[in-house]
Amino acid sequence: MALAVLCWLVLAIGGCGAAQPDVIATDKDNGGRVQVRSGQLLDIVLADDYDETRCQWRKDHNSGRDIVDFRGQRYEWDRTPPAGRGNGTSTMRYLARQTGTARISLVESDNSDRVCRRFAVDVEVGPPSMLEGIASAGNYAFPYVAGALVVVVTLGLIGRLLYFAFRSTRE
Structure with a gap:
């Protein structure tokens, strides 16, 4: 559930559709x-x-x-x-x-x-203004950062599930 919410947030923040003109x-x-x-x-x-x-x-x-x-x-x-x-x-x-x-x-x-x-x-x-340069760099980096975040959270959730699965078999 948490993973689904995280993926939805990443897609919502990333935005869809055509860019608006400046x-x-x-x-x-x-x-x-x-x-x-x-x-x-x-x-x-x-x-x-x-x-x-x-x-x-x-x-x-x-x-x-x-x-x-x-x-x-x-x-x-x-x-x-x-x-x-x-x-x-x-x-x-x-x-x-x-x-x-x-x-x-x-x-x-x-x-x-x-x-x-x-x-x-x-x-x-x-x-470009300095602020636009920073924002532009953020636009290029965002998909990679968001993708890395999804991978880290997914691996964390899988690790947590495996931990609980093995812990319950030991008891």
Whole structure:
């Protein structure tokens, strides 16, 4: 029972699901500049009304692939955009890798390359703060520490059971 509770706690503390972004850019940031720190996630959340326009967002150009790394795209037809007009959103996720400035350009076009809209933003990536560096190290170490803790507790429980089993056979 104790082992089950411990395993549940380890999984609950470890968390599940996608990480939340540290910085969000929207249609309002078009042509502007956003600031993130190395190691942070940047989501670009743009209004997208595919049902009406038959256009969808795509990567157009990224001037600094070593500075910001594209991690994926998600279309949500039923999400209200934080800025702009539309019935849905398209989210592009990037990871800030190292200090510097990169320009991310996106284009909303249909399958015949007819352009509906364009979006561009300059991303300034600064160094991580000391606290973020410590937290990042903790995030990498946590699974190993939690795994070691589970092994130690499991071995301790097995040892205790064996001790009681042999003790009862001696009496």
